[in-house]
Amino acid sequence: MKQISSTQNSYIKDLLKLQDKSRERKKKGLFIIEGQREISLAIKGNYQIDTMLFVPEMFSKENLNQIQQHTSQCIEITKEVYQKLAYRDTTEGVIAVVKSKKFSLDTVNFNTSTPLILVLEGIEKPGNIGAILRTADAANVDAVFIADPKSDLFNPNIIRSSVGCVFTNQIAVGSSEEMIDFLQAKNINIYSATLQNSNQYHKNDYTQATALVVGTEATGITQIWRDKATQNINIPMQGEIDSMNVSVAAAILTFEAKRQRGF
Structure with missing residues (x-):
């Protein structure tokens, strides 16, 4: 499984742009969800998960197994990387990169x-x-x-x-x-x-x-x-x-x- 430990990683920098800029979300057709409940609701709503990022010390293997079947790629990240990406004060240790939908x-x-x-x-x-x-x-x-x-x-x-x-x-x-x-x-x-x-x-x-x-x-x-x-x-x-x-x-x-x- 791929691992990322540096906040200066180019992929992490790209994710930060998705967090901050509507233009990037529209350009890439991707957005970020933080938290198990929100990710589960997105899956239930038939959203496609592109990538899962998780902190093994914060997110249990059982919970990972439940979500892992809905994505082709999981990346293990450190707490430092997670805290750089996390938008909320509460910490669950999991973030999903998700494919956008058109609301027509x-x-x-x-x-x-x-x-x-x-x-x-x-x-x-x-x-x-x-x-x-x-x-x-x-x-x-x-x-x-x-x-x-x-x-x-x-x-x-x-x-x-x-x-x-x-x-x-x-x-x-x-x-x-x-x-x-x-x-x-x-x-x-x-x-x-x-x-x-x-x-x-x-x-x-x-x-x-x-x-x-x-x-x-x-x-x-x-x-x-x-x-x-x-x-x-x-x-x-x-x-x-x-x-x-x-x-x-x-x-x-x-x-x-x-x-x-x-x-």
């Missing part, structure tokens, strides 16, 4: 005639995206659409904050125009969260095919989503501010829809 609308498939979809328009902060993906997994929504993305989904902060739920959700990425066309073609009602020309979120029926749209906290959703909405909706604010964290808003809307659907 063409691959979206619904197992129901009344799907529930979360649409994220132009959200910039990876932590918010990750938190919403956790909510989507918890609510078992049918899909998450990322409209006009500002960050690639293999950003380490998204993987970390989603605790691997970027691999458990059905996801599509595209322009707002493409997604609106898709939703309208399938007769999916669009409910856009905005203060303008809206009614209170709980006064709508989400038991039919539904897309819930949220945008950035600073500027909200853009005009196209307001204009094309079946109904604009808002979450009433009773304090001094007129908005809340987008991941919290997405959770409120999602679980209201699930409540109406009897879950």
Whole structure:
């Protein structure tokens, strides 16, 4: 088995570039996952593992055997190399280099005639995206659409904050125009969260095919989503501010829809 003990190894330097730069991830078609749970979820989501790197003193042989069957290459690394690559403070001693997937609308498939979809328009902060993906997994929504993305989904902060739920959700990425066309073609009602020309979120029926749209906290959703909405909706604010964290808003809307659907 190949071993790497130097942080100056050229392969390790290439992995650090994958960690730091979206451009490198897109160019190589690879990204990095850290941690056994996240790697296991990626495998369950049919991601292909290119290479596994592990620290023998930190990662048990039993756990290695479980994951090793899903990759053609394992590399033994030292603690020093691992700490150079590790993105989190917690240490499990295993990192996977994984082949990227394309999140195309063409691959979206619904197992129901009344799907529930979360649409994220132009959200910039990876932590918010990750938190919403956790909510989507918890609510078992049918899909998450990322409209006009500002960050690639293999950003380490998204993987970390989603605790691997970027691999458990059905996801599509595209322009707002493409997604609106898709939703309208399938007769999916669009409910856009905005203060303008809206009614209170709980006064709508989400038991039919539904897309819930949220945008950035600073500027909200853009005009196209307001204009094309079946109904604009808002979450009433009773304090001094007129908005809340987008991941919290997405959770409120999602679980209201699930409540109406009897879950």
